Amino acid sequence: MTSPENLLVCSTAGEVFAINKTDGTRVWNSKLSGVGYGVGALFVFDNKVYVGMNGHLIALNLADGAVIWNNPLSTMWWSEVSVLVTSTNSNSNASSYKPQGSVVLVGSFGKVCGIDPELGGTLWKNELKGAGYELPCLMLDSSAPDAVLVGCGRRLYKINIYNGQAIWKHKLSKAIFAPSCVTMATQQSSLQAAFTYTGFNNNPVAQQHRRHEREKNSGD
Template identity: 70%
Template sequence: MIISPENLLICSTVGEVFAINKTDGTQVWNARLSGVGYGVGALFVSGSKVYVGMNGNLVALNLADGAEVWRNPLSGMRYSEVSVLVANTSSSKGSIVLVASFGKLCGIGSELGETLWKNELKGGCYYLPCLMLDSSDPDVVLVGCGKRIYKINLLDGQTIWNQKISSNIFGPPYVTMATHQSSLQAAFTHTGFNNNPVAQHARRMKDEKDSRE
């Protein structure tokens, strides 16, 4: 039985990705991400693919059957939690997968999974960036990392500007962002940790604490 993509709910936990039929709750497919660990995946569905960011890796799965299409090990991002977005640019390159982790932002080709560019987010340290697309300009992404905000060109990964918003040396090293349009979009979202995967971070912190005890 073929299930319409619009009727699939994609979920992730403990190193696996599941597709659930929203009508009756039956499982359509299950993908075990070998070699990635037992993390919680940040998910983004776009076109015919499911993009999964987990433990410093990006994996593209076929939306219809869960088969792995390609994998990018995200060199330099280590075994860290990942933020994922897919942006449709105005250029002939089509969509770009935006992946952020360990104080870095990468643009990944959506078809082949190749790394198109990498931005080191100067001054943001090695924290988890959060991402937000700008509805007024399809070729830029807004990034919060450490205590800085960056505006990045999606086509070449260059920083248009960056602004330090706090000089406080205390407090959490994360940034939250909102615009009028992003808030309207968030109203339809019941899980927002793709932009700032706190669940992944909390799991890692717990594992580190347990290892010290």
Template identity: 30%
Template sequence: MMLNLAALKKGHEGLNKGFLTAVMSLALLGLAGCSSDGEEAVEPAPLPDFTAEVTIKEVWSHGVGSGQGDSWLHLTPVVEGDRIYTAGASGQVTALDRTSGKEIWAVELDRRISGGAGIGEDLALVATRDGHVIALNAADGSKLWETPVSSESLSAPQVANGVVVVQTIDSKITGLDAKTGKPLWIQETLQPVLTLRGTSTPLVSRGVVFAGFANGEARAFRADNGSLLWDAKVAVPRGSSELERMVDVEATPLISDDLLYMVSYQGNVVAIDPASGRVLWAREASSYESMSEGFGNLYLTDAESFVSGVDQRTGSVVWTQKDLKNRGLSGPETSGSQVVAGDFEGYLHALSQVDGRIVGRTKVDSSGIRVKPLVVDDMIYVYTNDGYLFALTIQSK
């Protein structure tokens, strides 16, 4: 069973913690629960005061479809060359000039999209709610092929070295021929009884596929034939209930300076040797958002919307910003000397990479910002929940 824990925690002001726990526990039995009085409520922190050190300015914006939809999707924009590609939950796929925001092409698929967009080798890739992968020509949006996979995918298909890699919610990962869509290989892991609703986006690097799974494992596969190279533990399930034992790895793996970094819910953030799978260090953490790096740190948003900087070499926490607690922060991304993240009310927050202090903020869109901002060169791309893509810049005051 999959739980939309992020939606429960982020989407309801005044939600009672006892009620949240009861609902998630009783979900195992298909029941509903009720809260007890006197419990601490999960409420978003008010917007904190700060001294503005930067200004965030809009360069352009463009509507690109239905956005994230109502299923707590994480459809993410992706850049290749001078174009930025987006996918919308109702079936829209769009290519824009990333500098001007001018539309290059847009297609309406007669399918609901659950994962995307992926880009590479002249393909624009999406996954559908009914368990298919669709490849479009990245130049003009024309459809090239469509292939069924084992289940729904909630992450963007990835492509490299002639292989499209897609991870599905049944804890399987599949390699498809990039030219034809023909299945090449499939691998699977043991799936826990209870998982978060989401999947990690595989990372393909140097002919190897790195992926995290709902059972807390990291695995590496050969991209050409799917053979397993190694497996490692990001987190080990602990506790007496299935709820307590959830250790999903939903964040996209990150490679920096020849080390692989992964993080799990109710588990750890870890550094792994990508060649051997040996865990070099582990630090307790709980996150389902993808990380970023800069200034020798990893940056992560935890399940309470605390943002932390973690030393990449040792795993030591350098700083933690707690003033945005429970504001449903997206994953963080670096831009210049700042870390940027969106929240459930549509604010984009800028933090200092040095100490995590808030240095800037702007209201982008009232529908909220669920997905991690995308930063390319000096441009910040923010894809809002209702389907608007914004290009922004940060300037020092």
């Protein structure tokens, strides 16, 4: 049996695969039902693989790829999904509600949700007022463990991970015809990225661009 730390989890064509990094053998693959043939945004945390694809968030068992739960992310439609998982701060006084363990943060279709990692239920939803319907970019900041930074629709938001309320928001640009996606970086995030991988793995903005191109070409 391949140990979890030796697994490389991949996604393409509506499936998720676990590959042994040492010898390249396939350990398991999971065909995701009802989500089409997209490329999943992946986040491995503890014993689960969280997959965001076409308006759904799916939790798989890291050991065998079995589906644990599937959240269809109501009102996010058939859109690309950004995924992050964070441990909650039990000492925080920011909210009267404190989920235990971790929170799965999901961004899609101009919205951000907090998801229960065990049962898959939606804990809260922030509609990102004024951000439109683009794919949000999500970033955690170690200096503020109770919050997530969100970029969407030429705007920035800092959101409480316990209750989904906006701590602050900032309009970056008044441009009308320019692209409305937002990228973000801090010194810490840039150093982490330099030693890890490109952001396509958990914030697949490139997929959104391809979808827009397909929609544009289909109208010709």
